[in-house]
């Protein structure tokens with residue numbers, strides 16, 4: 001930027017350029033005491049250029065000062081805040097995850113309970129299916145149907161458990 005700045009400043013010169021810089025760096029620029037030089041810079045391209053460059057320069061200097069000060073105080077504070085926020089978010093998500101797992105476990109238990117409660121019905125259905133003429137002729141016996149039913153049930157449960165746990 002330094003080179004560009006000098007190139008621009010070399011285009012045109014004005015004897016009041018230093019006055020512009022002084023007014024800006026002292027803070028007089030924005031006050032009533034800076035009104036005269038401010039008005040001049042509005043009509044003088046050289047001083048307008050100097051005013052612009054000086055302000056840019058000061059802004060950069062401010063930014064550098066800010067960056068230098070940040071690691072010691074601001075940045076550490078900001079990082080601590082972010083870490084605290086993340087921890088809070090994780091703590092907030094934990095009960096939800098627990099409730100989800102508990103709900104899943106309850107549903108699984110309910111299904112198992114339902115299966116046990118209706119076991120006579122299920123066993124009766126399996127026996128009934130086994131008694132059907134077509135099934136034994138295909139090689140199905142009540143024992144095989146029972147094993148198949150249990151296997152399918154366990155597979156569904158395992159799949160549901162996998163899906164439920166994978167979401168973490």
Ligand SMILES: [Zn+2]
Nearest residue numbers: 014016044047
């Ligand atoms: Zn001027």
